[in-house]
Amino acid sequence: MSTVTAFETVDVRFETSAMLDGSDAMNPDPDYSAAYLRLTTDAADGHEGHAFVFTIGRGNDIQVAAIDTVARRMIGRDVEDTLDDLGGLWRELVHDSQLRWLGPEKGVMHMAIGAVVNALWDLKAKRAGLPLWQLLARMTPEELVSLVDFRYLSDALTPEEALALLRTAQPGRAQREAELLATGYPGYTTTPGWLGYSDDKLRRLAREAVDDGFTQIKLKVGDRLEDDLRRLAIARDEVGPGIRIAIDANQRWDRDQAIEWIRALQPFDLAWVEEPTSPDDILAHAAIARAVAPVPIATGEHGMNRVLFKQLLQAGATAIVQIDATRVAGVNENIAILLLAAKFGVPVCPHAGGVGLCEAVQHFSMFDFVALSGSQEGRMIEYTTHLHEHFVAPVRLERGRYLAPLTPGNGMEMRAESLRDHRMTAW
Amino acid sequence: MSTVTAFETVDVRFETSAMLDGSDAMNPDPDYSAAYLRLTTDAADGHEGHAFVFTIGRGNDIQVAAIDTVARRMIGRDVEDTLDDLGGLWRELVHDSQLRWLGPEKGVMHMAIGAVVNALWDLKAKRAGLPLWQLLARMTPEELVSLVDFRYLSDALTPEEALALLRTAQPGRAQREAELLATGYPGYTTTPGWLGYSDDKLRRLAREAVDDGFTQIKLKVGDRLEDDLRRLAIARDEVGPGIRIAIDANQRWDRDQAIEWIRALQPFDLAWVEEPTSPDDILAHAAIARAVAPVPIATGEHGMNRVLFKQLLQAGATAIVQIDATRVAGVNENIAILLLAAKFGVPVCPHAGGVGLCEAVQHFSMFDFVALSGSQEGRMIEYTTHLHEHFVAPVRLERGRYLAPLTPGNGMEMRAESLRDHRMTAW
Numbered sequence: 001m002s003t004v005t006a007f008e009t010v011d012v013r014f015e016t017s018a019m020l021d022g023s024d025a026m027n028p029d030p031d032y033s034a035a036y037l038r039l040t041t042d043a044a045d046g047h048e049g050h051a052f053v054f055t056i057g058r059g060n061d062i063q064v065a066a067i068d069t070v071a072r073r074m075i076g077r078d079v080e081d082t083l084d085d086l087g088g089l090w091r092e093l094v095h096d097s098q099l100r101w102l103g104p105e106k107g108v109m110h111m112a113i114g115a116v117v118n119a120l121w122d123l124k125a126k127r128a129g130l131p132l133w134q135l136l137a138r139m140t141p142e143e144l145v146s147l148v149d150f151r152y153l154s155d156a157l158t159p160e161e162a163l164a165l166l167r168t169a170q171p172g173r174a175q176r177e178a179e180l181l182a183t184g185y186p187g188y189t190t191t192p193g194w195l196g197y198s199d200d201k202l203r204r205l206a207r208e209a210v211d212d213g214f215t216q217i218k219l220k221v222g223d224r225l226e227d228d229l230r231r232l233a234i235a236r237d238e239v240g241p242g243i244r245i246a247i248d249a250n251q252r253w254d255r256d257q258a259i260e261w262i263r264a265l266q267p268f269d270l271a272w273v274e275e276p277t278s279p280d281d282i283l284a285h286a287a288i289a290r291a292v293a294p295v296p297i298a299t300g301e302h303g304m305n306r307v308l309f310k311q312l313l314q315a316g317a318t319a320i321v322q323i324d325a326t327r328v329a330g331v332n333e334n335i336a337i338l339l340l341a342a343k344f345g346v347p348v349c350p351h352a353g354g355v356g357l358c359e360a361v362q363h364f365s366m367f368d369f370v371a372l373s374g375s376q377e378g379r380m381i382e383y384t385t386h387l388h389e390h391f392v393a394p395v396r397l398e399r400g401r402y403l404a405p406l407t408p409g410n411g412m413e414m415r416a417e418s419l420r421d422h423r424m425t426a427w
Numbered sequence: 428m429s430t431v432t433a434f435e436t437v438d439v440r441f442e443t444s445a446m447l448d449g450s451d452a453m454n455p456d457p458d459y460s461a462a463y464l465r466l467t468t469d470a471a472d473g474h475e476g477h478a479f480v481f482t483i484g485r486g487n488d489i490q491v492a493a494i495d496t497v498a499r500r501m502i503g504r505d506v507e508d509t510l511d512d513l514g515g516l517w518r519e520l521v522h523d524s525q526l527r528w529l530g531p532e533k534g535v536m537h538m539a540i541g542a543v544v545n546a547l548w549d550l551k552a553k554r555a556g557l558p559l560w561q562l563l564a565r566m567t568p569e570e571l572v573s574l575v576d577f578r579y580l581s582d583a584l585t586p587e588e589a590l591a592l593l594r595t596a597q598p599g600r601a602q603r604e605a606e607l608l609a610t611g612y613p614g615y616t617t618t619p620g621w622l623g624y625s626d627d628k629l630r631r632l633a634r635e636a637v638d639d640g641f642t643q644i645k646l647k648v649g650d651r652l653e654d655d656l657r658r659l660a661i662a663r664d665e666v667g668p669g670i671r672i673a674i675d676a677n678q679r680w681d682r683d684q685a686i687e688w689i690r691a692l693q694p695f696d697l698a699w700v701e702e703p704t705s706p707d708d709i710l711a712h713a714a715i716a717r718a719v720a721p722v723p724i725a726t727g728e729h730g731m732n733r734v735l736f737k738q739l740l741q742a743g744a745t746a747i748v749q750i751d752a753t754r755v756a757g758v759n760e761n762i763a764i765l766l767l768a769a770k771f772g773v774p775v776c777p778h779a780g781g782v783g784l785c786e787a788v789q790h791f792s793m794f795d796f797v798a799l800s801g802s803q804e805g806r807m808i809e810y811t812t813h814l815h816e817h818f819v820a821p822v823r824l825e826r827g828r829y830l831a832p833l834t835p836g837n838g839m840e841m842r843a844e845s846l847r848d849h850r851m852t853a854w
Binding site: 059104106108151 | 580
């Protein structure tokens with residue numbers, strides 16, 4: 001028997017804005033940051049639970065304070081009991097009525113709950129000696145369903161339907177796990193496409209992406225139409241017709257403007273159009289999707305909770321579900337979203353980049369492949385080159401494919417030196 | 428010329444859970460709280476700007492910290508310039524890309540921006556010597572439209588349409604202002620209906636509400652159907668057929684459960700059914716509204732931003748728009764929501780209660796009556812009896828009607844003794 005004895009939070013910031021890395025039409029100067037959490041126990045194994053919420057600078061201190069509030073409640077808890085019922089823990093935290101008022105189920109407080117939930121999953125995976133994707137992919141369908149809160153989902157997905165989806169995928173698990181370990185999972189790269197990059201840099205990085213084996217790149221758009229036309233022409237010219245090009249407007253447009261703009265860019269053969277408008281606007285996404293069909297619309301990286309994803313799917317508002325590792329309330333809620341996507345037959349292509357989002361989110365796609373959708377078709381994980389060196393187990397890519405991580409845990413643990421060197425002490 | 432020189436935030440808490448005041452199916456033990464802000468300037472007039480975010484206890488400290496982050500940015504600003512362009516200030520704060528990442532436009536950070544915006548409106552109203560409703564109702568249509576950010580709204584409401592709505596109401600302003608000052612604005616009371624109250628207390632308070640002149644009461648429901656049937660029978664028996672009874676499920680149900688439950692309660696002649704399910708679930712609200720028509724569905728007190736309200740109206744998901752004074756980003760966003768409601772011809776019946784929400788939200792209904800919808804038909808402001816004594820200018824009701832406040836400001840200023848006595852110093 002062991003107990004959660006302490007936690008530490010760290011306000012980690014990187015001055016990425018100086019390089020225009022990560023610049024897009026809505027986020028001109030992000031300073032990639034992490035509101036970081038480390039949970040410790042008195043168990044002899046010495047394992048810790050690590051997790052973070054990704055932010056882009058100002059306000060990271062508020063996110064840290066919110067994590068403090070939730071993490072404090074873990075102190076003194078029995079580790080085994082807690083890790084044996086992470087579905088119960090999720091419900092306890094998300095349905096705490098006083099904390100819930102601050103969302104409900106969205107924004108700073110919801111992401112703080114996510115950090116604590118994710119740190120506990122990290123601890124659970126390390127104790128099991130497995131990377132998170134493998135831990136999840138080896139749980140029974142019943143155990144997986146018990147992790148999910150079906151409140152507000154039952155009109156689209158019942159526990160029985162979720163169980164059936166997972167059971168259907170059960171026979172092929174071992175074979176797909178072997179396949180994943182052998183050949184990895186497709187990635188695509190956003191590295192060439194940041195809005196602040198020059199045309200020359202775009203061209204060079206697009207070429208390098210193809211040389212590196214990527215079959216899809218993504219460009220940021222939405223600031224000036226003439227720039228988008230020019231940059232898409234450069235990119236298409238450089239990569240040729242065989243490489244997929246997605247674009248990302250980062251919420252820049254209103255509904256009708258999105259339709260007009262996308263129609264203007266459609267000749268470049270778009271793999272998808274990401275975040276055309278407000279991430280909250282289900283009806284506008286659905287209207288845009290209908291108007292520009294067959295161009296696929298993608299969204300989700302700012303999707304606040306499972307209720308939003310449910311509606312996006314019900315309304316046919318998104319052809320690609322882009323989960324994020326730290327936007328919702330942790331592993332459990334992302335499993336709920338994966339189940340919803342599977343129910344509607346919509347592929348999941350996670351959002352990544354930032355600080356450690358690649359390291360974290362890959363686990364969900366790999367779990368999905370082994371134990372749920374059973375497919376890599378039309379699916380890939382976003383990749384950018386930044387900041388991997390700060391993680392204990394950086395992602396490994398080979399010819400544009402993510403190799404399955406083998407290090408136990410959820411992938412979110414940062415190196416002690418990085419935590420020390422990038423700790424913000426005053427703001 | 429004067430400058431914003433300082434601010435103070437206070438974590439104010441009341442132990443309301445001990446009395447079961449405010450208890451409902453989702454919030455069994457709220458401790459009504461306020462994350463409170465006071466802005467000061469070096470102007471000779473000595474006026475201050477006060478505002479707060481209402482919460483129900485735990486996490487109020489996080490809300491305070493978020494307000495600190497935003498309020499700090501006001502220090503050193505020119506007061507006149509700032510108050511002359513509160514539309515510009517709103518855009519600056521809400522579109523700060525780094526802070527926006529923490530929502531976007533929802534939850535703790537969005538409400539913090541709301542507190543700062545509201546404190547500036549309080550200051551502006553005090554300097555004008557007018558209560559907020561009157562300050563707003565005397566602004567020109569052009570000035571009012573300039574306060575609103577139409578991003579993500581243009582598919583439902585353009586600036587030109589907003590201007591036309593306000594201009595149409597302009598001729599009758601003076602007459603309606605006189606009418607409001609003479610006879611006030613309808614209220615309804617939730618005091619009898621808290622879920623934790625005994626049947627006897629419900630019966631007694633329902634009787635008192637009618638004796639006090641209220642023409643509508645509201646009951647909390649959604650915990651156990653048999654309790655709801657019994658309590659509605661008691662209430663209907665006590666008040667008779669001439670008094671409207673609304674019910675409030677506080678987000679307790681899933682879609683199909685809501686439909687079934689509402690049908691069971693329909694015989695009691697329901698004025699409206701409030702928050703049947705997740706406040707984020709536009710599609711479920713629309714489906715419920717269609718299924719139980721003509722029973723009106725109401726929602727909005729947890730509506731996170733104007734994009735949500737737009738969709739609720741577009742989808743026919745709500746027959747009554749229930750704005751809240753501190754859930755969105757302040758006065759400007761509530762004006763946007765009032766304009767949307769006017770465009771769709773849907774009445775606004777604000778959420779109130781808690782700490783000071785009655786004092787704050789009445790200004791929006793009164794502004795709407797004088798300068799926008801021009802009507803009190805089907806409209807009323809929620810009222811509960813708690814905690815008014817802590818405010819410098821408590822609401823005044825007469826025969827179930829809110830009298831127009833005459834004290835300059837936004838109504839949110841608490842008494843200095845209350846701030847001192849209910850300040851939380853450790854948690």
